[in-house]
Amino acid sequence: MAPxxxxxxxxxxxxxxxxxxxxxxxSTTVVAVADxxxxxAEAAAKEHNVPNVLSPDELIESPEVDLVLNLTIPAAHGxxxxxxxxxxxxxxxxxxxxxxxxxxxxxxxTAKTNGVLVGCAPDTFLGAGIQTCRExxxxxxxxxxxxxxxxxxxxxxxxxxxxxxxxxxxGGGPMLDMGPYYLTALVNLLGPIKRTTGxxxxxxxxxxxxxGPRKGDMITVETPTHVSGVIxxxxxxxxxxxxxxxxxxxxxxxxxxxxxxxxxxxGDPNQFGDAVEIRTPGDSDWKPVKLERPFSQNSRGIGVLDxxxxxxxxxxxxxxxxxxxxxxxxxxxxTKSSVEGRHQMIATPVERPAALSADEFKDDVPVGAV
Numbered sequence: 001m002a003p004x005x006x007x008x009x010x011x012x013x014x015x016x017x018x019x020x021x022x023x024x025x026x027s028t029t030v031v032a033v034a035d036x037x038x039x040x041a042e043a044a045a046k047e048h049n050v051p052n053v054l055s056p057d058e059l060i061e062s063p064e065v066d067l068v069l070n071l072t073i074p075a076a077h078g079x080x081x082x083x084x085x086x087x088x089x090x091x092x093x094x095x096x097x098x099x100x101x102x103x104x105x106x107x108x109x110t111a112k113t114n115g116v117l118v119g120c121a122p123d124t125f126l127g128a129g130i131q132t133c134r135e136x137x138x139x140x141x142x143x144x145x146x147x148x149x150x151x152x153x154x155x156x157x158x159x160x161x162x163x164x165x166x167x168x169x170x171g172g173g174p175m176l177d178m179g180p181y182y183l184t185a186l187v188n189l190l191g192p193i194k195r196t197t198g199x200x201x202x203x204x205x206x207x208x209x210x211x212g213p214r215k216g217d218m219i220t221v222e223t224p225t226h227v228s229g230v231i232x233x234x235x236x237x238x239x240x241x242x243x244x245x246x247x248x249x250x251x252x253x254x255x256x257x258x259x260x261x262x263x264x265x266x267g268d269p270n271q272f273g274d275a276v277e278i279r280t281p282g283d284s285d286w287k288p289v290k291l292e293r294p295f296s297q298n299s300r301g302i303g304v305l306d307x308x309x310x311x312x313x314x315x316x317x318x319x320x321x322x323x324x325x326x327x328x329x330x331x332x333x334x335t336k337s338s339v340e341g342r343h344q345m346i347a348t349p350v351e352r353p354a355a356l357s358a359d360e361f362k363d364d365v366p367v368g369a370v
Contacts, residue, residue, distance in 0.1 A: 153250025
């Protein structure tokens, strides 16, 4: 099939790995880049041999672009993606899908009306680690999943990020920044979410930029920086989740699933091939689970590759807008629950994504690239 022609809007920290991988995958090719700072787009185009440097509007309207890869800041995810689907383009957003549920729902509805697809990061759940965990659970190795825990505990990005302001503004915070990795992995492993409850807080009123030309600048915190919640999945599993930018040293594992017949350590859902361990009642210690799935390296862009195949075949794609919208509603529900003091029912529909077969893209990715 002809490669899916991708145009990238937003050249920031994450764009390099997308440019690299989408040039490796045989079913995708990057044909244009755009950024509000044209010099950054020009530098990226030169480094990665991209033929066209355009303005964001020119790229979205270009007849040479099939899919817009939206790597802008979170506040622009919704508006830029909506502009793209209105122009008849498929779109794949960096996470989160949008900063409001209303924007996300309008985007999904408009895309379906216009006959185009919406995808969204993260696609790490398609990597070797999480897909191995999916196989372990589906095979019944830990029995029925009855409970789970997920933790992302850090002091925040301001010590290392040169422009961390958006992390502490509406649409930022640890849940919307890192929650997509954890919740997307959990929905992939356990299925759709039924309801939640939560408590959120902002422990510090200001943050100080710790690196780069703005070192020493003060940021006013305008969003919760510590969010804890409890999740009930439709099939009955109950999970706890905490994401924080207020903790210096976290000590808890990223994700653990407790089953009726054993426990599964899932590993870091922000990685494609983190270690997986299992322990059942007959074991004297934890046992490593061998990762025999592909995509154990940094394979960001595999969600776009999956979309390329879905567009060609007419099947559903996995890192979908519906999944991202379900995750977004869940993330927002924790603070809403904290404010309202009651459970939140999750209304956005989604189906558990199909498992990724071990050889699904074997003819599409160069040997050694996964």
